[in-house]
Amino acid sequence: xxxxxxxxxxxxxxxxxxxxxxxxxxxxxxxxxxxxxxxxxxxxxxxxxxxxxxxxxxxxxxxxxxxxxxxxxxxxxxxxxxxxxxxxxxxxxxxxxxxxxxxxxxxxxxxxxxxxxxxxx
Amino acid sequence: xxxxxxxxxxxxxxxxxxxxxxxxxxxxxxxxxxxxxxxxxxxxxxxxxxxxxxxxxxxxxxxxxxxxxxxxxxxxxxxxxxxxxxxxxxxxxxxxxxxxxxxxxxxxxxxxxxxxxxxxxxxxxxxxxxxxxxxxxxxxxxxxxxxxxxxxxxxxxxxxxxxxxxxxxxxxxxxxxxxxxxxxxxxxxxxxxxxxxxxxxxxxxxxxxxxxxxxxxxxxxxxxxxxxxx
Numbered sequence: 001x002x003x004x005x006x007x008x009x010x011x012x013x014x015x016x017x018x019x020x021x022x023x024x025x026x027x028x029x030x031x032x033x034x035x036x037x038x039x040x041x042x043x044x045x046x047x048x049x050x051x052x053x054x055x056x057x058x059x060x061x062x063x064x065x066x067x068x069x070x071x072x073x074x075x076x077x078x079x080x081x082x083x084x085x086x087x088x089x090x091x092x093x094x095x096x097x098x099x100x101x102x103x104x105x106x107x108x109x110x111x112x113x114x115x116x117x118x119x120x121x
Numbered sequence: 122x123x124x125x126x127x128x129x130x131x132x133x134x135x136x137x138x139x140x141x142x143x144x145x146x147x148x149x150x151x152x153x154x155x156x157x158x159x160x161x162x163x164x165x166x167x168x169x170x171x172x173x174x175x176x177x178x179x180x181x182x183x184x185x186x187x188x189x190x191x192x193x194x195x196x197x198x199x200x201x202x203x204x205x206x207x208x209x210x211x212x213x214x215x216x217x218x219x220x221x222x223x224x225x226x227x228x229x230x231x232x233x234x235x236x237x238x239x240x241x242x243x244x245x246x247x248x249x250x251x252x253x254x255x256x257x258x259x260x261x262x263x264x265x266x267x268x269x270x271x272x273x274x275x276x277x278x279x280x281x282x283x284x285x286x287x288x289x290x291x292x293x294x295x296x297x298x299x300x301x302x303x304x305x306x307x308x309x310x311x312x313x314x315x316x317x318x319x320x321x322x323x324x325x326x327x328x329x330x331x332x333x334x335x336x337x338x339x340x341x342x343x344x345x346x347x348x349x350x351x
Contacts, residue, residue, distance in 0.1 A: 010192045017195065027340040029255030031194035032333045038198035049199060056196040059189065060325075064158050064283070064315045065140045066190045069132070069183025070254065071162035071276050075169065076176045077269040087237040091247065092274060095229045096281045096308050097289055099251060103222030104295030104304035110214035111297065
């Protein structure tokens with residue numbers, strides 16, 4: 001599959017996602033809608049994994065760099081948090097750790113529940 | 122100098138060179154805080170400050186790189202689709218986990234904001250900090266928050282996830298790969314997902330799934346949680 005065709009597929013889906021977002025005024029952004037669309041297209045076999053393989057490998061293995069500019073944006077706005085930086089950081093760290101651990105436990109716990117349920121049947 | 126840096130090529134070049142350099146640094150000395158995202162952001166801010174280059178000049182080029190987050194998010198469907206069997210088998214635990222995690226995130230952020238005496242506007246800005254940026258900004262706006270603060274909180278949360286997720290999961294004995302991916306994506310969106318992809322295909326796919334789901338649940342619940350605390 002050539003790169004241009006792959007890019008065409010991905011940007012076509014992204015555009016459809018943006019369109020759906022704008023047209024229906026949804027809270028889900030166009031790129032997330034695009035992700036769902038592509039997933040459905042994979043499921044229905046309209047798009048095959050190997051039809052977007054090269055571009056997807058490139059984007060996914062270099063995902064981090066695309067976040068760098070947003071991170072640098074901190075320098076412009078951190079003064080909005082003046083005098084509250086430590087409290088802000090505390091909230092960030094505590095809640096991120098708590099949410100991660102809590103979510104993991106809920107998933108593992110419900111996996112066990114589902115398994116037990118199947119055994120009882 | 123200012124004229125030279127106002128060309129978008131400057132921001133693109135700086136980002137590429139710094140990031141590539143930081144990957145090299147990470148490969149040489151591998152410890153958690155030596156994370157290319159974290160060291161990259163700090164280095165670029167440092168360079169801009171030292172040479173007194175306006176942020177807007179950097180942003181002109183940075184926007185081109187930022188743009189790729191759009192197609193990159195779309196393509197997260199690929200690692201998810203590769204885990205289709207696991208997704209089917211764990212559908213209920215996954216939905217329960219993301220829903221409970223998103224609700225817990227909103228409540229814990231609201232509760233801690235109250236304890237630290239943050240006002241309603243600041244709390245509204247922080248509530249969507251665990252979700253992907255476009256959703257988070259939308260949610261903060263609709264709640265009367267300041268979206269610039271939301272952007273900072275989302276980035277900081279993502280960095281915490283990307284840097285420490287593996288250690289946190291290990292410490293709290295979350296060993297199931299599906300659970301690992303779902304918790305990373307729910308707590309720290311696409312930025313944490315970069316770590317999940319590093320950890321493995323299952324974690325990466327599940328984390329990508331959790332980004333969309335958590336964003337959806339958070340957008341639905343955030344308005345109610347805010348009224349709970351204010």
